[in-house]
Amino acid sequence: MIVRTSRKKAVRVVAAGFAAALAGAYVLYAGHDAVVGVCLVLAALFALLYGFGSLADRRPRLVLTERDITELDTIREPIEWEAVRHVDDVYYRGQFWVRLLLDRAYKPQRIRSAGFRRFDRIYASEGLRAVY
Structure with a gap:
């Protein structure tokens, strides 16, 4: 998809x-x-x-396969489905975001902060890492 x-x-x-x-x-x-x-x-x-x-511009932003999910704007590396704990959408400041909650131990090379520091602290306390 x-x-x-x-x-x-x-x-x-x-x-x-x-x-x-x-x-x-x-x-x-x-x-x-x-x-x-x-x-x-x-x-x-x-x-x-x-x-x-x-x-x-018709470039894909997200590519979902059976093995992984790839975000093609910033991270550009596949995230295995085993590391994903929860996926949903978030409406924040007039825009929808896709939120991936990953295991804290899973560390992709390039995860940029989306400016949701408050949410990041909450997820860190639960042992998760958020990618938007």
Whole structure:
């Protein structure tokens, strides 16, 4: 099974880019503050570039096989299913995250912190390690 990025999020970013472009064009056309109009147009340009890039990006983020799970953004090495104790999704600050709770003894080479230090301390007390 292959898990990819959200198309819904990319469409929202593109729509926000078009809205910012329209707002910037209106501010520039109406003769109000030119600096605000240029800033809105530049923000719209970057939002459109990111949104269209996200729509075109079809690389897998997670690959689930019978033997292991591989996260292709940061860790890029397989995590054996024997080390995984629990898998679920977490809704945190407006975004869904996939949480893997691993045995504390299992140490993949590259696990970056996702900024969930409070949760990491709770899992460490239970002998687990969280990967997001």
